[in-house]
Amino acid sequence: MHGMAEAIDRLSEGGGWTEFTRRRFLQVGGIGVLSSALLAACNGGGSPSPVTSTTIPGPTTTTIAVPSPDIAVLRLGSSIEHYVVSLYGLVAGSGLLRSSALTDAVKYFSDQHADHAGFFEQATRDHGGQPFTSANPVIGDTLKSRVDGLRNEADIVKLAYDVEQMAAATYFASAGTFQDLILNAAVAGVSGVEARHVAVLGMILAGLPQPLSDVPVRKDSPAVAPNGVQTGTGAVAPGTGV
Amino acid sequence: METKLTVAGATFPLTAPSATPTDVDLAAFLVTVELAVVSVYATAAGKLADPKASTLSRTFAAQHQNHATAWAEAAGDKAVRRANPRLVSATMPDLASAATAASVLGVLQTLEDRMAATYQFVLERLLSDAHLELAASILPVECQHAVVFGMLAGKGLKEVIPANFQTRDGFIDPSLFPIKG
Numbered sequence: 001m002h003g004m005a006e007a008i009d010r011l012s013e014g015g016g017w018t019e020f021t022r023r024r025f026l027q028v029g030g031i032g033v034l035s036s037a038l039l040a041a042c043n044g045g046g047s048p049s050p051v052t053s054t055t056i057p058g059p060t061t062t063t064i065a066v067p068s069p070d071i072a073v074l075r076l077g078s079s080i081e082h083y084v085v086s087l088y089g090l091v092a093g094s095g096l097l098r099s100s101a102l103t104d105a106v107k108y109f110s111d112q113h114a115d116h117a118g119f120f121e122q123a124t125r126d127h128g129g130q131p132f133t134s135a136n137p138v139i140g141d142t143l144k145s146r147v148d149g150l151r152n153e154a155d156i157v158k159l160a161y162d163v164e165q166m167a168a169a170t171y172f173a174s175a176g177t178f179q180d181l182i183l184n185a186a187v188a189g190v191s192g193v194e195a196r197h198v199a200v201l202g203m204i205l206a207g208l209p210q211p212l213s214d215v216p217v218r219k220d221s222p223a224v225a226p227n228g229v230q231t232g233t234g235a236v237a238p239g240t241g242v
Numbered sequence: 243m244e245t246k247l248t249v250a251g252a253t254f255p256l257t258a259p260s261a262t263p264t265d266v267d268l269a270a271f272l273v274t275v276e277l278a279v280v281s282v283y284a285t286a287a288g289k290l291a292d293p294k295a296s297t298l299s300r301t302f303a304a305q306h307q308n309h310a311t312a313w314a315e316a317a318g319d320k321a322v323r324r325a326n327p328r329l330v331s332a333t334m335p336d337l338a339s340a341a342t343a344a345s346v347l348g349v350l351q352t353l354e355d356r357m358a359a360t361y362q363f364v365l366e367r368l369l370s371d372a373h374l375e376l377a378a379s380i381l382p383v384e385c386q387h388a389v390v391f392g393m394l395a396g397k398g399l400k401e402v403i404p405a406n407f408q409t410r411d412g413f414i415d416p417s418l419f420p421i422k423g
Contacts, residue, residue, distance in 0.1 A: 175378030192408030195382030
């Protein structure tokens with residue numbers, strides 16, 4: 001965590017406000033007032049998370065506890081990963097998978113997402129929060145009709161593509177918002193792998209390098225990276241479902 | 243200060259951000275690296291006969307040009323708008339000796355994997371929110387480029403997604419690939 005002294009050092013190192021945004025300043029030296037209900041939601045109702053404390057000078061001294069905003073993102077991360085693992089598990093047991101390419105991808109991706117879930121849970125603990133250890137219920141509800149409607153490999157690939165895109169967008173949306181700067185790199189490291197999943201599924205949808213017999217080639221969108229940059233389109237907001 | 247991240251029993255080194263090099267230094271470095279990739283793509287284009295591979299290659303080259311432009315804006319007066327000379331000289335021999343389309347695609351995949359690793363390295367050092375956001379928007383795309391070229395080259399899943407976590411292994415080190423050569 002970055003204290004006020006370090007914030008002042010950063011401001012005086014020549015970068016000034018261009019190196020240390022107002023948002024970061026508020027996170028380090030600012031104040032926040034949150035209801036007890038919101039605090040309980042951020043903590044998952046479990047043991048209270050450590051907070052950053054600050055003192056407001058005045059005739060009387062008041063200390064207001066501010067929970068780390070990083071924990072909300074980390075809990076969302078593990079909830080998404082658990083959802084994806086459960087989705088791939090359902091798909092694997094559905095009997096709908098025909099091609100070895102897709103069967104292998106589902107298994108491989110699922111294992112990687114399980115490891116990502118472990119990372120987010122540990123990161124949550126490391127930052128004093130209560131890890132979220134199950135599938136995100138809001139995402140589950142939102143996608144339930146699509147999951148219930150899966151009828152063939154083409155449906156599976158399209159749904160998996162959209163879900164992986166959602167994960168990548170969500171992790172990107174957290175970039176530059178972390179109080180603990182290390183988390184920018186750590187979470188980006190996860191998003192890089194989700195992006196690779198998107199690329200594999202995008203290639204399958206594009207019929208590259210060769211089309212799968214049960215997956216019609218998609219002609220309404222490019223295989224991968226249409227914009228040249230990852231965007232936050234479709235990102236899930238921190239706090240959703242957790 | 244070296245920080246480590248453990249995922250599934252594997253340990254990845256992360257480094258806590260420090261003041262040196264500065265965000266502007268890193269931005270200036272990335273301009274030259276992206277432009278080096280653009281120049282490599284220009285050479286590779288002549289060796290990719292397959293229209294799908296050729297089209298994707300041109301699309302990705304344009305994206306790298308846009309990445310360079312974005313970092314040049316971030317670097318301001320420190321921007322040097324030329325391809326990183328050592329990266330170009332390190333990559334071109336492999337491209338020149340690539341005799342098949344698969345081997346050309348393999349060179350491009352390796353380069354993109356190094357770019358992804360480089361962005362991971364950079365993300366461990368950037369301080370400004372805007373620069374962190376820019377780097378985080380580009381890293382996934384380099385990953386996707388690598389997957390596309392790898393799959394077109396006939397590589398399997400574990401070769402296009404070799405690890406559960408993007409690391410800086412194989413990154414293009416600014417101290418070894420300086421801006422001006």
